[in-house]
Amino acid sequence: MTVAGHAPETARTRRAVPQLGLLVGGLALLAAVAVLSIGIGARSVPPAEVVRALVDFQGTDDHVIVRDVRAPRALLAVAVGAALAVAGALIQTLARNPLAEPGILGVTAGAGFAITVGSALGLAAGQAGELGFAVIGSVLAALLVAAVGRRSPLRLVLTGVALTAVLGGVGLGLRLMLPDVFDMYRFWSVGSLAAREQAPLELPLAAIGVSLLGALLLSRALNALTLGESVAHTLGAGVVRVRAATLALITVLSGAATAIAGPILFVGLIVPHLARRPAGGSVPWLILYTMVLGPVLLLVADIGSRVLLPTGEVPVAVVTAFLGGPMLIWAVRRYGAGAL
Amino acid sequence: MNHYLMNTEFPMSLRRSFGLVAAVALALALTGCGSSSSDSGDDTSKKDDKKSETRVFAADNGKITIPADPQRVVATGYAVPVMIEADAPLVGISSWQRGEPMMNKEDLATYKKLPKIAGEQAAETNYEAVAEADPDLIVIGVPAPVLGDIDVKRLESIAPVVAIGPTVPSAWRELAQKQADAAGSLKQFDAVQKDYEAKAEKLAKKYKDALSPYKVGHVGSYGDVAKGTFQREFSGSWGTNIAEDIGAKYYGKVKESGPGSRSVSEYPSIEELPDSLGEADVITYSVKADGSVPESVKYVMDSKLWKNLPAVKAGKTFPIRYTEAATYGQAMQTLDAIDTSFAPLLDQ
Incomplete structure (x- = not known):
């Protein structure tokens, strides 16, 4: 018994070492990309001033740019990237569908529709107004999808797709009839991290932080769920509770991320694919890896959005689309869809 | 009977x-x-002869033969407020909502009463409505690149078409005169122009000493917050050209000049705010007709970089209303707004 018990434990320990090494490597990469993100911008700030701005703030223009413009933007990229990537990993695990992404549950469409209605009523003016309507819209859409889809992952996805189509159609109709609303919506509809530093983001950032922690705590139970409902029951996992909690986390993570930055596609789809193979079928490792790789991808895309064009910035969602498409094709061809 | x-x-x-x-x-x-x-x-018969007299008019779309004394004019785009103000014999106009806040009561009533033959966009031209208006002259006031959205040949089958569109913002003076001339309505136009020039001259004298020592910079309202940019306007732009008529000296120029308004305004990142406006002694900024600050300008003013600017620290920032004025009548309102806004400079 003792000998038999030792063998798998040693194997698990051996496997955990490279997984831990990969995680540490990922964190180092994240730190490097974050520093690069703070150092690069439209105005040239010497590296020494960048460091001084963070450790000895003097209030000069360079310091203000680093601390009040670039650092909050990098922080947002980390939070939004982690939220979208983890939400993608959760929805793909829950729906057992490698093509599922956070928007599939109607959250993005709900946020966009709410902003359209808010703009038509003249209430969604300014960043705070947009943020408020995006949060309300995503939460209401998620509640509706959860109420109709209930326990079945397939019904949830179908309801989300149907709601997305309906809200998209009605919203488009409103925008075509009201050109001013269209004007406001088009700025929001292309996700961007620029100029978000002035918006009141404490609540969505706190919601993302708590939800990421919740996803980590839930990951062991989700691991059991991937083995099938009956096995999960046998292992003592409350299937209904785990599903409800996962759905709640997906809603909060993707809703908060969309409210902060607007719709950013591909991060929630591609990052779980990149992380699945090194995670080796373990949901906790998958969550940890996506939590690190999501921010890395979004920070790289955000740096790209600032330097790609000499004439100015392109929204980060455009860059993630350019990066995400080929990366997804490469990942699927190289590794296959991976086990879910 | x-x-x-x-x-x-x-x-x-x-x-x-x-x-x-x-x-x-x-x-x-x-x-x-x-x-x-x-x-x-x-x-x-003399009257009929006069009506049937024609002349050749140089427009953006070439040299066009038009009636010497048009009786039924259709106007679109920037030509709409000009024609209304010049009392042109209009029988149809495009929608021009952006100009509504700058129209006086009488002009606004005329604008609302006239049949609309096109929407806000050039592509929304209703050719059947134009034909129904039975014009003897069509004046299109859209920029040259937008002219491609209009089926000019179809319009030419209805009446002679002259395209007189905006180029650089400050050229509204010449364009408006040309548009009024095409419609044979220069008399009223000249009267308003004279009033404007007299008022501008009076204000130039009033602010001569107060404005002359200062380098002025302007923040426009067309910045794109989603991209983290702001609009910096230079001499001859929408926000600056009327203030220049009273002696404000806007310094600097665009880094890379482009066509039209791109030659007098640019869209730098908010990070470039100190470099762009750091030398300004006075900063003016565009506000809406009701005096409220547009979102794109508010984004700049809420930035800590704005608060670091010397002009802001010195309290020399001034809002300007009606910066989109494109007729002399509208520009008179802009002069009044500038006078109100610049008044504190007289005490300094």
Whole structure:
């Protein structure tokens, strides 16, 4: 018994070492990309001033740019990237569908529709107004999808797709009839991290932080769920509770991320694919890896959005689309869809 | 007359005869009896001759033969407020909501009453409505690149078409004059222009000493918050050209000049705010017609970099309303707004 018990434990320990090494490597990469993100911008700030701005703030223009413009933007990229990537990993695990992404549950469409209605009523003016309507819209859409889809992952996805189509159609109709609303919506509809530093983001950032922690705590139970409902029951996992909690986390993570930055596609789809193979079928490792790789991808895309064009910035969602498409094709061809 | 109409006992043939007699009598009365009729006939033919006279007009779309004295004009885009202000004989206009806040009560009533033959966009031109208006001249006031959205050939099958669109923002003076000239309405136009120039001259004298020592910079309202940029306007731009008429000296120029307004305004990142406006002694910024600060300008003013600017620290920042003025009448309102806004400079 003792000998038999030792063998798998040693194997698990051996496997955990490279997984831990990969995680540490990922964190180092994240730190490097974050520093690069703070150092690069439209105005040239010497590296020494960048460091001084963070450790000895003097209030000069360079310091203000680093601390009040670039650092909050990098922080947002980390939070939004982690939220979208983890939400993608959760929805793909829950729906057992490698093509599922956070928007599939109607959250993005709900946020966009709410902003359209808010703009038509003249209430969604300014960043705070947009943020408020995006949060309300995503939460209401998620509640509706959860109420109709209930326990079945397939019904949830179908309801989300149907709601997305309906809200998209009605919203488009409103925008075509009201050109001013269209004007406001088009700025929001292309996700961007620029100029978000002035918006009141404490609540969505706190919601993302708590939800990421919740996803980590839930990951062991989700691991059991991937083995099938009956096995999960046998292992003592409350299937209904785990599903409800996962759905709640997906809603909060993707809703908060969309409210902060607007719709950013591909991060929630591609990052779980990149992380699945090194995670080796373990949901906790998958969550940890996506939590690190999501921010890395979004920070790289955000740096790209600032330097790609000499004439100015392109929204980060455009860059993630350019990066995400080929990366997804490469990942699927190289590794296959991976086990879910 | 009423008696005849009411007498239903008359046979049909008799009623027709009475009608014929009445019509002849009315025609005689209107034309005047006897020898004077021929004189009047000459007047009418002279008038008709004048109406049928043409001239060649140089427009964006080439040299166009247009009526010398147009009687039924259709105007679109920037030509709409100009034509209304110049009392042109309009029979149809495009929608021009952006200009509504700058129209006076009378012009706004005219604008609302006139049939709309196009929406806000050039692509929304209703060709059947244009044909129904039966114009003898069509004046298109859209920028040259937008002209491609309009089926000019189709419009030319209805009436002569002259395209006179905006180029650089400050050129509204010449464009408006050209548009009014095409419609044969220069008299009223010249009167308003004279009023404007007199007012601008008076204000230039008033602010001569107060403005002369300062380098001025302007923040426009077309920045794109989603991209983290702001609009920096230089001399000859929308936000600056009227203030320049009273002596404000806007410094600097665009880094890379482009066509149209791109030659006098640019869209730098918010990070470049200190470099862009750091040398300004005075900063002006565009606000909406109701005085509220647009989102794109608010984004700049809420930035800590704005608060670090010397002009902001010195309290020398001034809002300007009606920066989109494109007629002399509208520009008079802009002058009033600038006068109100710059007043504190007189005390410094």
